[in-house]
Amino acid sequence: MAAQALALLREVARLEAPLEELRALQSVIQAVPLNELREQAAELRLGPLFSLLNENHREQTTLCVSILERLLQAVEPVHVARNLKVDLQRGLNHPDDSVKILTLSQIGRIVENSDAVTEILNNADLLKQIVYCIGGENLSVAKAAIKSLSRISLTQAGLEALFESNLLDDLKNVMKTNDIVRYRVYELIVEISSVSSESLNYCTTSGLVTQLLRELTGEDVLVRATCIEMVTSLAYTHHGRQYLAQEGVIDQISNIIVGADSDPFSSFYLPGFVKFFGNLAVMDSPQQICERYPVFVEKVFEMTESQDPTMIGVAVDTIGILGSNVEGKQVLQKTGTRFERLLMRIGHQAKNASTELKIRCLEAVSSLLYLPPEQQTDDLLRMTESWFSSLSRDSLDLFRGISNQPFPELHCAALKVFTAIANQPWAQKLMFNSPGFVEYLVDRSVEHDKASKDAKYELVKALANSKTVAEIFGNPNYLRLRTYLSEGPYYVKPVATTAVEGAD
Numbered sequence: 347m348a349a350q351a352l353a354l355l356r357e358v359a360r361l362e363a364p365l366e367e368l369r370a371l372q373s374v375i376q377a378v379p380l381n382e383l384r385e386q387a388a389e390l391r392l393g394p395l396f397s398l399l400n401e402n403h404r405e406q407t408t409l410c411v412s413i414l415e416r417l418l419q420a421v422e423p424v425h426v427a428r429n430l431k432v433d434l435q436r437g438l439n440h441p442d443d444s445v446k447i448l449t450l451s452q453i454g455r456i457v458e459n460s461d462a463v464t465e466i467l468n469n470a471d472l473l474k475q476i477v478y479c480i481g482g483e484n485l486s487v488a489k490a491a492i493k494s495l496s497r498i499s500l501t502q503a504g505l506e507a508l509f510e511s512n513l514l515d516d517l518k519n520v521m522k523t524n525d526i527v528r529y530r531v532y533e534l535i536v537e538i539s540s541v542s543s544e545s546l547n548y549c550t551t552s553g554l555v556t557q558l559l560r561e562l563t564g565e566d567v568l569v570r571a572t573c574i575e576m577v578t579s580l581a582y583t584h585h586g587r588q589y590l591a592q593e594g595v596i597d598q599i600s601n602i603i604v605g606a607d608s609d610p611f612s613s614f615y616l617p618g619f620v621k622f623f624g625n626l627a628v629m630d631s632p633q634q635i636c637e638r639y640p641v642f643v644e645k646v647f648e649m650t651e652s653q654d655p656t657m658i659g660v661a662v663d664t665i666g667i668l669g670s671n672v673e674g675k676q677v678l679q680k681t682g683t684r685f686e687r688l689l690m691r692i693g694h695q696a697k698n699a700s701t702e703l704k705i706r707c708l709e710a711v712s713s714l715l716y717l718p719p720e721q722q723t724d725d726l727l728r729m730t731e732s733w734f735s736s737l738s739r740d741s742l743d744l745f746r747g748i749s750n751q752p753f754p755e756l757h758c759a760a761l762k763v764f765t766a767i768a769n770q771p772w773a774q775k776l777m778f779n780s781p782g783f784v785e786y787l788v789d790r791s792v793e794h795d796k797a798s799k800d801a802k803y804e805l806v807k808a809l810a811n812s813k814t815v816a817e818i819f820g821n822p823n824y825l826r827l828r829t830y831l832s833e834g835p836y837y838v839k840p841v842a843t844t845a846v847e848g849a850d
Contacts, residue, residue: 368398368409375416384420392417396433399445411444415451423455427465431472438475443484450479450490457497466498467507473498477516480530481523488527492534499538499545508538509548517554529572532558536576543585550589563598567614574599574618581626596626600639617660620645624664632674643677647684650691655699659706662692666710672721675714679729686736693737697744701756708748708759711737716766719813731772742776746783754795761801768808774818777809784819788826790837803835 395417398410418426426434430452437449453476456462466472479491498504507513521528535554539546549555562573577595580586590596603619606612623642627635636643646668649661665688668674678685696707715730738744749760767773777783786792787806793799809815810831816824830837 365406365409368406368413372409372413375413380419392421392430393433396430396436399440399442400436404442407442407445411442411448415448418448418452423452423459423462424465426452427456427459427462431465431469435472435475438472438479443482443487446479446482446484446487447490450476450487450494453494454490454497457494463498463501463504467503470511470513473507473513474516477513478520480534481520481527488530492530492537495534496537500541505538505545505548509552514552517552525569529576532573532576536579539580540583540586546585546589559593559595562595563602567609567611570602570615571618574615574622578618578622578625581622582629587626587630596639599623600641603645604641606645613654613657616645616649617656620649620660620664624667627674628667628670632668632671632677636668636677643681647681647688650688655703658695658699659703662695662703662706662710665692666706666713669710669714670716672717672726675726675729678714686732689733689736690738693741693744696748697738701753704748705755705759708745708756708763712759712762712766715763717770719769722770727770727772730767730770734767734773742780742783746780746786754798757793758797758801761798761805765801765805765808768805769812771814771818774809774812774815778819778823784823784826788830790830790839796836799835803831806830 392414395410395414399407434449434452437445440446440449453466453472456466476491476494480488480495482488482491495508499508508517517531521531531554535549535552535558539549539555546555558573558576561569562577564570577590581590599619599622603616603623606616606619620642623635623639624646627642646661646664649657650665652658652661665678669678692707692710696704696711699707715734717726717730734741745760745763749757749764751757764773764777768777777787787802787809790799790802793802806827809819810824810827815827819827
């Protein structure tokens with residue numbers, strides 16, 4: 347089969363209008379196992395196929411791209427980098443985006459290979475073309491270019507090539523294309539900056555990080571909304587957070603939140619700014635962040651009282667993030683009755699809001715109420731029990747009602763609330779004393795889809811593995827849970843059949 351492919355490939359090279367041969371070659375090539383192609387890689391002459399890409403013929407181009415995608419998988423990245431340099435450069439200049447994507451996929455293979463990447467770093471023209479691909483209309487082309495440049499920048503030589511040469515000017519020029527392209531370059535810069543302190547240093551020296559931060563704190567509300575997402579990505583790293591603090595950026599974001607009340611357009615950027623602080627609090631110290639920036643906590647509480655579902659959703663998500671660890675839970679507990687009223691609103695939204703917001707509320711509740719066994723002090727258990735009871739007049743009934751709704755996503759989200767509290771004795775007592783709840787737990791006929799079966803199994807597992815459940819549920823019910831656990835999430839009880847003598 348591989349020999350037939352090679353013969354067709356030679357035939358293609360000799361013909362001026364080889365459409366029929368290309369169709370045949372495409373059919374054969376797809377049937378040849380990749381390991382066979384690799385064995386013949388030294389004999390693959392790909393130059394003619396690349397040459398055919400230069401002709402303005404749509405079907406011919408489509409066929410060549412399909413064939414090259416397959417054949418190039420059999421060729422080592424080093425060989426592609428050394429022997430197909432000119433073809434790669436032509437590919438990046440090709441008017442057809444499918445050819446650019448093919449070329450960038452090969453460059454992606456090259457930059458992942460430590461032996462081959464040097465060939466790219468030493469080819470200034472090719473690097474320049476990759477940079478200008480960020481400015482193309484096709485998003486897939488731009489993303490592939492960003493990914494390759496980001497990968498190149500993982501090495502010292504790559505950082506120098508990008509930031510200590512004319513390539514930096516090219517990067518700044520391509521930014522001038524339009525707003526969308528400028529944000530793409532910022533995305534690349536943040537990706538590179540997030541790798542290490544040294545990478546961040548190269549990016550700040552280039553002036554591009556400063557430019558991003560200037561736009562973040564500028565007057566254009568739509569630009570702010572876009573930039574805060576990128577700055578939040580930078581804040582996921584310790585060195586990124588340090589830099590933002592040293593430059594006073596976190597203080598500036600806090601001040602913008604303070605001034606948001608008098609800005610009629612604050613709804614455009616406020617959700618992103620609040621999310622930024624929520625992530626910051628969890629990654630550093632919830633207590634320190636909330637004490638230093640009280641406006642953040644104040645704004646989150648305000649947003650839960652909003653009539654705008656977008657604002658409520660962001661506030662609920664942020665509360666869930668903030669309360670995902672014990673320190674954050676304690677910060678929220680210190681707000682006293684105010685937090686109890688907030689929990690009532692979350693309970694109300696979980697029952698009455700749109701499906702999407704209901705799910706977000708349930709996820710936040712799961713995060714707030716979960717306590718790992720090693721952190722279950724008497725005080726913290728009293729706190730989670732109090733929070734649970736604040737959600738509704740009968741919170742267990744509320745979540746059972748939601749779990750019975752015929753929507754898998756809602757059903758699973760409600761089961762996750764039960765799973766979050768399943769290892770806490772007060773919750774086990776509530777479950778045991780709720781009529782029919784134990785039967786519901788071991789009833790496999792309730793769940794019909796995989797996600798629901800998995801969610802029920804996780805709930806049963808959390809209960810069965812708890813040290814207190816045997817005492818609270820009683821041994822017979824504990825054994826039912828252990829049996830469910832040992833049978834797995836997808837167990838189906840065999841249906842007994844009776845053989846009838848003489849039947850066919």
